Amino acid sequence: MDLKYLKMCNIDVQSYLLLKAGLKSVIRTCLPEDSVKKFQNILEKLGVKVLIKRVDLLYGEPPKNPLYNVYISLSKKLAKSAYETEISGNRLAFGKLLGYPKCCVENFIENIKEGSSLKGNPDFMIRSYKKTKTKPSFYCNSLFLFDSKLSNVELKIYLKNLSIFSKTEHLFLIKHIPCSFDCKKSIKIGRVTLKLLKEHEPSLAKEIVNAVKRQVLYFDYFRWIVCEGKINGNEMSYKKVFPYKSLLDGKFMKKLKQGNRIEIKKDKTVIMSDNKKIFELPKEGILLDFT
Numbered sequence: 085m086d087l088k089y090l091k092m093c094n095i096d097v098q099s100y101l102l103l104k105a106g107l108k109s110v111i112r113t114c115l116p117e118d119s120v121k122k123f124q125n126i127l128e129k130l131g132v133k134v135l136i137k138r139v140d141l142l143y144g145e146p147p148k149n150p151l152y153n154v155y156i157s158l159s160k161k162l163a164k165s166a167y168e169t170e171i172s173g174n175r176l177a178f179g180k181l182l183g184y185p186k187c188c189v190e191n192f193i194e195n196i197k198e199g200s201s202l203k204g205n206p207d208f209m210i211r212s213y214k215k216t217k218t219k220p221s222f223y224c225n226s227l228f229l230f231d232s233k234l235s236n237v238e239l240k241i242y243l244k245n246l247s248i249f250s251k252t253e254h255l256f257l258i259k260h261i262p263c264s265f266d267c268k269k270s271i272k273i274g275r276v277t278l279k280l281l282k283e284h285e286p287s288l289a290k291e292i293v294n295a296v297k298r299q300v301l302y303f304d305y306f307r308w309i310v311c312e313g314k315i316n317g318n319e320m321s322y323k324k325v326f327p328y329k330s331l332l333d334g335k336f337m338k339k340l341k342q343g344n345r346i347e348i349k350k351d352k353t354v355i356m357s358d359n360k361k362i363f364e365l366p367k368e369g370i371l372l373d374f375t
């Protein structure tokens with residue numbers, strides 16, 4: 085498979101493999117005007133059907149430069165219905181066409197509704213965490229993904245730091261936001277995706293598992309760290325911090341390297357070196373065990 089073409093077309097390998105295996109009906113991607121024609125030819129060469137529609141509004145405003153939504157499917161009819169369900173605002177039908185579980189799409193819609201009454205999107209990671217009843221599954225680790233998560237304000241931060249986040253944005257096994265980190269239907273999709281990756285892109289499969297099957301100290305979309313350690317309630321002893329970059333400030337990162345334990349307390353996160361406190365951040369983090 086030619087990964088270069090997919091990358092140019094702004095399509096992730098995971099979605100493409102699911103589409104080709106008949107496990108996903110439609111992929112929707114967004115492309116600028118100058119790329120659209122060129123990529124239409126590439127996509128058709130890959131043996132998929134393509135429907136291209138101009139984007140009128142992006143976050144409620146006309147986009148500064150012309151943008152196009154590209155619906156990709158093995159069936160022309162399904163590409164068209166994805167476009168129709170998207171513009172009619174039928175998120176449930178659109179999510180189904182993208183191959184997302186109903187429970188997750190319904191949960192997403194509910195969160196957005198609640199978010200608009202709170203004037204801002206909720207943090208979907210924290211929402212999923214709160215709904216997790218058993219151990220989080222690494223198949224559901226959507227830490228590196230920003231698709232559909234961000235509010236207007238957050239989008240600006242993301243775009244400003246695109247060079248950082250685009251380096252890790254391919255590290256996922258499910259593309260959607262899971263309703264919980266132990267959502268059975270999401271785990272099933274993640275499993276199939278990993279199987280396909282192992283068959284077709286084994287080194288990418290390895291890279292992804294290496295990143296998502298970890299412990300995470302999470303503050304918000306832009307501030308987190310990925311570790312290797314052991315979580316016990318509100319504490320994590322760790323032996324390694326991975327170099328995946330977020331916007332956590334340098335001082336915190338530096339102290340983290342000197343310590344070996346994290347304690348989550350009310351309104352603060354404390355870094356310890358054995359039993360000595362070495363740093364305190366006035367924000368309460370969340371410890372997530374995706375191992």
Ligand SMILES: [Zn+2]
Pocket residue numbers: 185186187188189262263264267268269270
């Ligand atoms: Zn779900």
